[in-house]
Amino acid sequence: MPVNVLFSARPALWPVYEPLLTRYLAEAGVEARLGTEFDPDQVDYVVYAPNGGLLDFSPFTRLKAVLSLWAGVEKIADNDTLTVPLVRMVDHGLTQGMTEWVVGHVLRYHLGMDRHITIQDGVWAPDAPPLAQERKVCILGLGALGEAAARALASLNFTVTGWSRTAKDIPGVTCLHGPDGLREALSRAEILVLLLPDTAATENALNADTLALLPKGARIINPGRGPLIDDDALLDAFNAGQVGHATLDVFRVEPLPPDHPYWAHPNVTVTPHIASETRPATAAQVICENIRRGEAGEPFVHLVDRALGY
Incomplete structure (x- = not known):
């Protein structure tokens, strides 16, 4: 039948x-x-x-x-x-697409591509980036997508820390878990990638308290879920110089409303939920x-x- x-x-x-x-x-x-x-x-x-x-x-x-x-x-x-x-x-198609998007934007931040693209004033100012092993990347969320991104970044020799709710073991990645592990992971995150699920426990995972744990000037990449970030707290962190820049692909309301402050903020890159599909x-x-x-x-x-x- x-x-x-x-x-x-x-x-x-x-x-x-x-x-x-x-x-x-x-x-x-x-x-x-x-x-x-x-x-x-x-x-x-x-x-x-x-x-x-x-x-x-x-x-x-x-x-x-x-x-x-x-x-x-x-x-x-x-x-x-x-x-x-x-x-x-x-x-594997969705996973590969997410991995490519995350690696691309991590490299963009690591290599300072935004600065080089926008320099049009004729000033020759050589400033080579460090090698990948000198750059600390943290991924919050080590499910299928987070693990794939962590492995790819580790294969490029980035110093990768991952955090998850429960213990994980990924070769080449320092895996942390639990509340103490979260604080340690955030303290290492020159570039932070959010790939947590959207649950009651993860809403506003990035808030005023957790943003304060990041190294000053940290970069944030969010292809995970919009509610992971307290938007007001992130805007305050930009204004205080605590966070240098954020690339945001997902939002609490989509499409992102035309009057949302992210659109015009100099410290934000908005992408229209295209990290993967x-x-x-x-x-x-x-x-x-x-x-x-x-x-x-x-x-x-x-x-x-x-x-x-x-």
Whole structure:
């Protein structure tokens, strides 16, 4: 008997995903029917994005799992009507894209590229940057994305410290955890990268107190989640000279409102949530692998801990 897979995401994505899901499910040996409309009590799996409009899962009495197309699950993790396993998106295309973006902006800060690009006054002022091993980079959050970025930066010989809620072991990276570890990690962070999930425990992780722990003039890169930063505290830290510059890709409100002070602030680079995105070709493989696992009675990969929110 075929499994029924409901695609609940932006309608424009269905023509992109339908042939990919069909192909990879067939290759996995899973007989399936795919569509954007089913009677709820006939659905076995939901391929899901929050912007697809589905909010109430209670009619889906046969549902085995919800398979998210997004890495972040903060918009669904606390949905009381969802009682089946929830799986978040972790795929190598998304991971590679994030790693490339993070490494690019770390190198931009490390090499002083902004200063060199904007010098147009004819003044010859050679000032070579230090080598990477003399530059201290800290990554908050050592999940799949944070670990990949940490490994890539370590391979370039940056002195990399990583912090996570629980202990991790990554070759070439000094891994810290817990409250004391967070203070130590921040104290080392000439360049700080935020790749924490968005949970109640991580909201305003960068606030007046934690920003004060950074080395004076530190640079901040946030491709993680907007609520990780207390915006008022960051603006105050710029004005006090505590933080030198920030590159921000994610915000509490998106698109970033035209009157937001970040747009015009000389110490901020705004990028429009482009650090990474779900790539259909690789995401479809992950979705289909989890459907195969569900049908074979194997554990799902990238299962969300609903209590932790990620």
